[in-house]
Amino acid sequence: MTLIQPFSGLRPAPDQAGEVAAPPYDVMSAAEARRMVEGRPWSFLHISRPEVDLPPGTDPYAPEVYAKAHENLGRMLDQGLLIRDPQPSYYVYRLTMGGHRQTGLVAAASVEAYDTDRIKKHEHTRPAKEDDRVRQIQALGAQTGPVFLVYRAHAEIDACLARVSGAEPEVDITAPDGVRHELWTLTDAGEIDLLTRAFDALDALYVADGHHRSAAASRVAAQGRQEGRAKDQEQGFLAVIFPHDQMQILDYNRVVRDLNGQSVADFLDRIRSAFEVKPSGTPVKPAAPADFGMYLKGQWYLLRLDPRHIPAEDPVARLDVSLLQEHLIAPILDIGDPRRDDRIDFVGGIRGLEGLAARVDSGEMAVAFALHPTRMEDLMAVADAGEVMPPKSTWFEPKLADGLVSLVLD
Template sequence: MTLIKPFAGLRPATGRAGDVAAPPYDVMNAAEARQMVEGRPWSFLHISRPEVDLPLGTDPYAPEVYAKARQNLERMIEAQVLIRDPSPSYYVYRLTMGDHRQTGLVGAASIAAYDRNRIKKHELTRPVKEDDRVRQIEALDAQTGPVFLVYRAHAEVDARLAHISGGVPDVDITAPNGVRHELWCITDAQDIDFLTQAFSALDALYVADGHHRSAAASRVAARRRQPSQSSSQDEGFLAVIFPHDQMQILDYNRVVRDLNGQDPAAFLERIRSSFNVAPSDEPLKPSAPAEYGMYLEGQWYQLTLDPQLIPRDDPVARLDVSLLQDHLIKPILGISDPRRDDRIDFVGGIRGLAGLAERVDSGEMAVAFSLYPTGMEDLMAVADAGEVMPPKSTWFEPKLADGLVSLVLDEH
């Protein structure tokens, strides 16, 4: 089975990438999106967050929102801000954030492989978010939000991508957050054939980020088939695929609204039944698995879980997010379903420890926890076992940009 294939991407015209490129649609709220499009008529947010062009308070899932997305996409094509490549291509995509750099491949990942779990998942999806992506794809007849995939690093593939990206990029822009985005269009037939065959020889690909987008793409493809048809390798979804050893996963931290009816002294005493608790003079960023920072009443603490409580043979239960949930958040704070309980919230590590302390010092939250980042090997082990990670286990940085390459759904 072919895991990936090239496609004729819909891309910003020469010199327009800086006008078009936008953060992913799901990393800002509606007010932030409106602010980001001020003075930027060609921002891709007009397509990915089209409610910015509708009255305040518009339901983001209303039919007119998806219709506006289609109208804005057509406007950008008619103005030749977005132009379709003449032939199927792959694209090398490089992200640089500070000293970190990762180089991957943009292609159409096989929906047949996804449906048969050769493209492996590790998260559950929420129906409302998945339905939203289905309606957006169907309204646009295009996939505009890339799914972030990972492959186990492959020396020959990595070397070929490095060689291709040694030339002058077709796109080279730096976003307002300082992340550099570079793109090289691959049209050489030998390079395309090599990459198609090399990826198809891999055992699996892994969804790192974009479970709702990939699930929605599979549903849309199923709707467009004849009743007697099954998924075919001609169907694909927009993906950017990076080697696992270039990934940067940041911590995904927790804040909790109250102490479940306990005073701080009683709360600390209960924690000591499973953790070693030591005050810290500095904000605490864990340096090893099973170590946590905790911020309570203006004081940071180091929590270290009793090693005997760590199951070594369960890829989900041994995750740091699971250990904190199973030994503190559920039994002591009374939150059994962090996916649905509004007493808990999640803070991406990009916001730093100050972002945690601020939520507690403001009185909004009672306690905050900093975690050691989940490892890529842990993510792949969970996916290989066919298991599901707890919610908010991984925060990948840097983020992909929307709008640099889109996949139009006339490929099949």
């Protein structure tokens, strides 16, 4: 299989995309998902979060949840809400959030390329979440949650996507969060061949978001091969691929429950061993790497790490999330494993600095840290080195919608 291939997408019927499209399954709680489907019988959440149609408190990993997903997909097919395209196609997908716009390609990405690390990862996965996605794919006979991939910007590919998206979109909807989603179908054989060849000439693609979905697709394909029933469509996984220079990564900030038994004065003194500490009369949004905002007892501070502590040649250790962990959170707050320590929590930059301050002002947390966003170039450098990013390093916005295009495995 080439790095990417076209496929016959399963899509909402004409004029139904707004009724079907839903946020990614993993960005809301079960309670939030239930509220989102109120008055929306055709929301794709009935497929991606089928527990919304079962009694509250249902284990989301219970067999009846996957059975309900299968039932709901069948109901939407029977009612003509979802229709499969008659021929293999690529799809051009544009996201617009405020003044930010990014245009990418929906395609079936090669499982073999994923398995051989030509599609590069930067996160560990958790077995329970992988198992969940495997069961979901098997229950539906389809991949419905797209993996968010990135390619290094390429003039020929970018020009082709610009040409296709110059026409009127087939789908043009604005979600409740204000993000605009546009979609074009690409069936021209010449353009399909151009994109297939251009992508196949790339050294690599990078997983930006969707490590569990891509790992699950790989497991499903491997199981099919082992059982002697490998299907062509199982050798690819549903992906939306964007150029790296159009990505928007927001900050992923930290809040900590206590000061590890220290007074405010002692805490500040210990920070000064590695950081320059400047009080600020306004909230601090770091303008450069190795700068951090800190909110403590109603006061904002700018923390600037001594440059001698920045290991320029190590792609993981030089990340701001690593620097803050190594020089403050671990040695001063005694949080050695942020994956497991419940004294620390993480706040996506989409909530703003006020979201950080609110967690401290409420008394729930003692201190908050605002970080400079991880750069896309740093993510790719980590992946190229075969390394893994620290937890909660990137927050991509805008998010892809579920339900606009699905990949049927037959």
